[in-house]
Amino acid sequence: MQLKIRNLEKYYGQFQALSDVDLDVGDDEFVCLLGPSGCGKTTLLRIIAGLEPFNSGTLELAGKDLSTVSAQHRGFGIVFQSYSLFQHMTVAENIGYGLRIRKTAAAEKAAKVQKLMALVHLQAFAERYPYQLSGGQQQRVAIARALAVDPALLLLDEPLSALDARVRNDLRLEIRDVQRRLRIPTIMVTHDQEEALVMADKIVCMNAGRIEQIGSPKEIYSHPRTKFVADFVGISNFLTPAMAARVVPQLNSQAPDAQHLLALRPEDIAVRMTETAQARVTETSFLGNVTRLTLDLGDTTLLADSHHSEGLKIGDAVTVSVPPDAGVWVRA
Amino acid sequence: MTVNSSPDFAAAPRKAGKALAISPIARILYLTSLWVPLIGLALFFLYPLVLIVQRSFVQRDGMIGIANYVDVLSMRHIPGVIWNSLVMSGLTTLICVVLGFMIAYFLQRTHARLRWVISVALLLPLLAPSLVQALGLIFLFGRNGLISQATGWNLQIYGLWGLVISNSMYALPQAVMIIQASLRQSDTRQYDAAMMLGATPWQRFVDITLPNARFGLLSAAFVCFTVTITDFGNAAVIGGNYRVLATEIYAQVVGQMNFNMGAVIGILLLIPTLMAFYIEKVAAQRHTSGATEGAMPVAPDRQPLRDISLGLFSYGAALFLIAVVVTVVYASFVTLWPYRLDLTLRNYNITAQGGYAPLWTSLIVSTQAAVIGTLLLFMLVVSQRRLGRGMAKAVYLLAIVPVGVPGLVLGLAYILSFNVAGALPGLLYGTTLLIALCNFYHYHSQGFLTMVTGIRAVPPQLEETVTCIGGNSLHGLRDAILPVMLPTLVAVFFFLFMRSMVTLSAVIFLITPQLSVGAVSVLRLDQAGFATQAAAFSVCIMAVVMIALGMMKATLTFLERKPRN
Ligand SMILES: Nc1ncnc2c1ncn2[C@@H]1O[C@H](COP(=O)(O)OP(=O)(O)O)[C@@H](O)[C@H]1O
Ligand SMILES: [Mg+2]
Numbered sequence: 079m080q081l082k083i084r085n086l087e088k089y090y091g092q093f094q095a096l097s098d099v100d101l102d103v104g105d106d107e108f109v110c111l112l113g114p115s116g117c118g119k120t121t122l123l124r125i126i127a128g129l130e131p132f133n134s135g136t137l138e139l140a141g142k143d144l145s146t147v148s149a150q151h152r153g154f155g156i157v158f159q160s161y162s163l164f165q166h167m168t169v170a171e172n173i174g175y176g177l178r179i180r181k182t183a184a185a186e187k188a189a190k191v192q193k194l195m196a197l198v199h200l201q202a203f204a205e206r207y208p209y210q211l212s213g214g215q216q217q218r219v220a221i222a223r224a225l226a227v228d229p230a231l232l233l234l235d236e237p238l239s240a241l242d243a244r245v246r247n248d249l250r251l252e253i254r255d256v257q258r259r260l261r262i263p264t265i266m267v268t269h270d271q272e273e274a275l276v277m278a279d280k281i282v283c284m285n286a287g288r289i290e291q292i293g294s295p296k297e298i299y300s301h302p303r304t305k306f307v308a309d310f311v312g313i314s315n316f317l318t319p320a321m322a323a324r325v326v327p328q329l330n331s332q333a334p335d336a337q338h339l340l341a342l343r344p345e346d347i348a349v350r351m352t353e354t355a356q357a358r359v360t361e362t363s364f365l366g367n368v369t370r371l372t373l374d375l376g377d378t379t380l381l382a383d384s385h386h387s388e389g390l391k392i393g394d395a396v397t398v399s400v401p402p403d404a405g406v407w408v409r410a
Numbered sequence: 411m412t413v414n415s416s417p418d419f420a421a422a423p424r425k426a427g428k429a430l431a432i433s434p435i436a437r438i439l440y441l442t443s444l445w446v447p448l449i450g451l452a453l454f455f456l457y458p459l460v461l462i463v464q465r466s467f468v469q470r471d472g473m474i475g476i477a478n479y480v481d482v483l484s485m486r487h488i489p490g491v492i493w494n495s496l497v498m499s500g501l502t503t504l505i506c507v508v509l510g511f512m513i514a515y516f517l518q519r520t521h522a523r524l525r526w527v528i529s530v531a532l533l534l535p536l537l538a539p540s541l542v543q544a545l546g547l548i549f550l551f552g553r554n555g556l557i558s559q560a561t562g563w564n565l566q567i568y569g570l571w572g573l574v575i576s577n578s579m580y581a582l583p584q585a586v587m588i589i590q591a592s593l594r595q596s597d598t599r600q601y602d603a604a605m606m607l608g609a610t611p612w613q614r615f616v617d618i619t620l621p622n623a624r625f626g627l628l629s630a631a632f633v634c635f636t637v638t639i640t641d642f643g644n645a646a647v648i649g650g651n652y653r654v655l656a657t658e659i660y661a662q663v664v665g666q667m668n669f670n671m672g673a674v675i676g677i678l679l680l681i682p683t684l685m686a687f688y689i690e691k692v693a694a695q696r697h698t699s700g701a702t703e704g705a706m707p708v709a710p711d712r713q714p715l716r717d718i719s720l721g722l723f724s725y726g727a728a729l730f731l732i733a734v735v736v737t738v739v740y741a742s743f744v745t746l747w748p749y750r751l752d753l754t755l756r757n758y759n760i761t762a763q764g765g766y767a768p769l770w771t772s773l774i775v776s777t778q779a780a781v782i783g784t785l786l787l788f789m790l791v792v793s794q795r796r797l798g799r800g801m802a803k804a805v806y807l808l809a810i811v812p813v814g815v816p817g818l819v820l821g822l823a824y825i826l827s828f829n830v831a832g833a834l835p836g837l838l839y840g841t842t843l844l845i846a847l848c849n850f851y852h853y854h855s856q857g858f859l860t861m862v863t864g865i866r867a868v869p870p871q872l873e874e875t876v877t878c879i880g881g882n883s884l885h886g887l888r889d890a891i892l893p894v895m896l897p898t899l900v901a902v903f904f905f906l907f908m909r910s911m912v913t914l915s916a917v918i919f920l921i922t923p924q925l926s927v928g929a930v931s932v933l934r935l936d937q938a939g940f941a942t943q944a945a946a947f948s949v950c951i952m953a954v955v956m957i958a959l960g961m962m963k964a965t966l967t968f969l970e971r972k973p974r975n
Contacts, residue, residue, distance in 0.1 A: 175609075
């Protein structure tokens with residue numbers, strides 16, 4: 079079972095919402111579509127669901143063309159950010175809705191609903207209505223409802239964005255756990271890079287309707303290929319080849335060409351207090367485990383992390399040092 | 411207008427408790443603007459209502475008891491009349507809700523073309539006195555109707571069916587408005603989720619559309635029931651021998667001065683309203699977390715079979731509504747309907763029933779109602795903003811109760827309260843002011859709800875900012891509230907004006923031999939056998955209302971163009 083997307087394009091009138099999208103989703107893979115608001119994540123998800131038509135390209139599941147199959151018959155599960163529970167049905171009725179549509183036998187349906195309610199820890203709430211549930215509980219119901227029909231593919235559109243931080247963290251782990259246990263290929267949309275890094279097997283980083291890079295969380299974080307990815311996932315300093323040669327002369331790698339920038343993570347930059355100032359601290363912010371410094375190098379500024387023990391203050395004169403294998407060259 | 415008792419007070423700044431240092435003038439201003447409207451409601455709405463309740467329980471022997479109820483219900487013909495009214499209103503409600511749902515669905519969920527035809531058609535019944543529908547039906551299908559004459563059919567339009575059809579035409583626009591509003595609230599993601607689970611279009615309709623619309627449908631049903639069970643105009647014109655409560659009460663109270671019976675029936679007529687309020691309350695609880703903010707509206711789609719059948723009903727109903735009013739206008743210019751159809755202005759030379767004097771009275775009454783009403787409602791919503799949550803809710807509830815009181819009951823309550831010799835309240839009887847007040851409180855709730863919607867658009871911070879930079883409350887009013895509220899004030903003003911021009915069911919009790927209004931003239935002319943003159947008179951009323959509507963649209967356009975700051 080494999081979802082295969084090739085050369086997909088989508089226009090809203092004149093506006094191109096998706097260009098040249100290629101994507102594969104393998105068996106029991108958890109894929110995150112990550113990107114800023116408005117970059118086309120929801121549009122892509124809705125096209126995969128069959129809720130939105132597309133202009134050109136191919137969309138296949140296990141070698142079968144999906145463009146002729148309507149959303150109603152694709153057999154996928156979907157969960158939205160909110161508002162999608164049936165307000166006049168109880169938790170059990172919501173979860174059992176897909177089975178009712180499929181005319182599943184009553185006993186089998188009841189057993190399945192029971193199992194799913196246990197899976198998402200909602201047994202005690204079977205007879206409640208959505209308006210009697212918290213946001214996190216409502217999303218659990220939505221997930222169970224989507225899972226009830228044994229979907230070939232699970233689609234999640236920012237399912238956690240409307241929840242507060244604590245609940246969000248719990249549900250992240252829960253969703254991942256359920257997905258691993260049921261081994262359902264899943265695509266989740268998010269604009270939260272931390273969420274994508276924590277949950278995904280594979281991150282699809284999108285920008286302005288295009289896919290910038292696809293890779294494991296580790297690859298995306300440590301080997302971003304474009305400036306956008308390096309900037310959107312984590313924090314980076316960017317140096318032109320000329321500046322890099324001056325600030326990090328000991329660097330091993332060479333710029334492939336003049337269009338590339340060196341992306342340096344703040345944690346790659348070590349800072350020492352010295353007499354002969356290479357840079358000056360202009361700002362410090364406390365981040366808990368480290369202190370983030372803003373350094374003024376005359377023609378550029380750098381962000382660097384330092385341990386509290388160094389005790390650097392605004393105005394201190396410092397020298398920076400970078401390990402020779404640090405940094406990645408990215409396309410501007 | 412829906413009997414909505416689920417206010418959203420989130421927008422109101424919570425400034426209850428100890429006020430900050432406030433200048434004495436501002437304080438007086440605030441107290442005045444809170445208490446004057448409330449005293450108004452107490453004197454001209456609650457007092458009459460309490461009086462009618464009390465009257466219904468005071469027996470002939472002076473004791474308190476239910477003897478009046480027993481008396482009324484044991485009058486030989488009354489159970490029949492009550493039954494007739496229930497059947498008539500029940501049928502009307504059924505037609506309005508079913509047809510109203512079809513039209514609302516057609517407008518809201520399909521790619522309907524020529525929407526304006528339907529909008530215009532639905533506007534017409536609001537522009538004319540309620541009996542115009544009956545008048546038009548008679549011109550078409552009555553004994554001397556155009557169609558009856560042309561075909562030779564005897565359509566038996568007088569009686570139950572004529573009444574049901576004309577009342578349906580009268581109540582349909584309100585049903586469509588309420589149901590359309592409830593359809594508008596649905597979120598497309600519910601439909602998407604159901605579709606992904608394999609639901610067919612029909613299953614989505616049954617499992618999502620209908621359940622989501624059910625409170626709208628209920629609301630519409632109650633409104634249709636309340637406005638038609640007591641409607642006077644159509645019943646008097648086309649009811650024939652089919653006796654209903656409205657005409658019966660009128661005959662008993664005005665004809666035979668049987669006030670106790672009037673009071674009893676008035677109370678009985680409040681029962682559907684009490685039920686409506688209860689159901690709305692339950693509905694409001696359920697609705698709270700089906701949060702509508704940020705909802706994605708359901709996009710219209712195409713399903714040929716559905717669209718064609720809905721279109722057939724919608725355009726059919728619209729054309730019928732238009733045809734009936736056009737017939738009235740046409741008849742008003744005809745020499746001898748339907749035998750000599752050459753055009754003339756003779757029908758407009760009205761001398762019977764006081765000639766055009768009642769039309770001027772209507773203008774005065776409507777202007778008074780609009781001025782007083784707009785002012786009082788504005789004062790009420792502005793001061794209500796500063797109340798604590800509990801108080802604000804109490805005021806809100808009080809302000810929307812009038813919507814559930816049928817015009818006829820209010821009119822009855824008014825004569826019980828104000829048609830008293832000598833006493834202070836009696837001074838008002840027979841003045842245009844009393845009729846104006848009656849009209850205002852009759853339509854109090856709709857005006858109030860519009861005002862509340864309007865004032866929600868005024869950011870509370872804006873008012874506070876004005877105060878912080880040194881302005882007093884008056885400045886806040888002038889610079890923060892008024893500019894944003896002006897379109898709302900205009901809308902409320904003309905709404906009250908237009909309703910006062912055409913309403914009949916309450917004022918019919920308040921007119922005196924010296925003082926009558928336009929809508930009553932139409933009725934009297936028709937009853938006196940001058941049908942085409944009645945048509946001419948209603949055309950005059952419609953003209954006034956349409957001019958008012960035009961002025962409202964023009965003012966609103968002007969206000970929108972003017973940059974507001
Ligand atoms: N129905 C629509 N009609 C026109 N433009 C749309 C529509 N839906 C989305 N868009 C546009 O397409 C772009 C991508 O939208 P969306 O996929 O919702 O972004 P995301 O989910 O990444 O925030 C946005 O610029 C949005 O304005
Ligand atoms: Mg989105």
